[in-house]
Each structure stands twice: as C-alpha cells, then as structure tokens.
Amino acid sequence: MSLIQLEEVGSTNTWLKERCERLCDGDAVTALRQTDGRGRIGHTWLDSEGMLPLSVLLKAPPEIETLTLRISIAVCRTLEPIVGESLSIKWTNDIILREHKLCGILCESVAKCDGLNVICGIGVNLSQPEEYFSAAGIPHGGSVKSLVGAECDRLSLARQLAKAVREYSEKSFADVREEYTRRCITLGREVRLVGASERICFAEGIAENGCLICTDESGCFEVNSGEVSVRGLLGYI
C-alpha cells in the first residue's frame, strides 16, 4: 500500500477513480493543492492551502452501505489525539468539533472489470484561519488550527488517516454501531430532512444498516443518506 503525493490535483477522488484498475487495495493519494474538489450531493469542496485532501482506494470492501459511517469513526479516532478533544459526527459523515465542521467525507463507488472499487475521499480543515470560513460563506466550518490552535504534519496525518480508513473498512458496523451512536450529534434532537422535499422530525437512532431512525406525528420511519441530508432547525447542526 502506498501513499502518492502530488503537488496539485483537480480532485484526489477523481485522480484515484481514473487509475483504480492499476492501483492496489489501500493505495492512497494526497496533494498540496486540490483545485476542483467535490463534496456530497453535487456540492463543490473549496480549495484552500490549509485543507488536507486524501483519497483511499478500497477494493470490494464489505458492508458498503455502512462504509461511510465506519470511516467517520476512523477519522474521529485519528484526529482526536491531535485536537485533544472528543469529536462528534453529524449523520452521516461530517466530523464535528465544537459545533464546527472539521472534515467532510465523500465515498464514491466505481464498478470496473476487477470488481467494485470504492474511493474514500476525506477533506480535513487543518490550518485555515477563522476569517477564511466566514469570508467563504461557511461560518459553520472550522479548522484544527482555528478551533484549538494545534498544528500537525500533513504527510504524517495523511498516512495515519489512510491506515485507519483501511482498518475500519474491514470492520463490521455491528461492532462499531454503539460508538457511532454515541458520537452522533444528530440524535436526540429535532432536525430538518432535506431531500426531494423537506420534513421536520425527531432523530431517534441509527439502524443496523446505517439509516437514520426518525419519528414524527405519522410514526417511525428510516431515511438513508442517498435520499436526504440533515439540518438543525436553527442552523447547521
């Protein structure tokens, strides 16, 4: 397994996707600058000097439906010793420190003749100043440096993250569901489900398949992250 380092790339996810047949399970790529980063549900992921982009190639990982949830735990566990505080997860896979988004995760599947490959992309806000996030119109964003003043080595962090991603991609969700539930900041509050339409409900729990278990006046129901994203009633969380 190797970590490829690039000076500049459009998107580390796209770079890996285009080469996955020639690369090995667990290979990863990072870059100093990412000029065309992609986020969930078609959003762009802003480039900035202080952001660490990393993508890891997983060949035919088990339990794909819960993969991003397991990767979220891997990211929390890797970043916690650096920030010195517990990290939370906004369902499904935003990593949260002090109600600010520290990191986003985008897992994409691509079927090739060698089977199903999953590209697991992670963007960590490492050292952008606080003003960067307000100027960029993302006041709920925060970096390791802006929130706790910590610094860390990009390459060493990229290596640690890639290792943790590989480790958690092999785990069963049944074994980490309790930890996910404990970390999930979405639970136990009223939220707005945003998809084809909007719906307000109470977020109750996490199902065995990673779906969000919700209740409203019509009863109990489950939603998956392909259908909806979640917003707080008063803001991002």
Ligand code: BTN
């Ligand atoms: C999100 O919308 O929260 C997910 C953002 C994921 C961004 C990362 S940065 C590395 C990788 N390459 C991309 O183009 N996107 C992901």
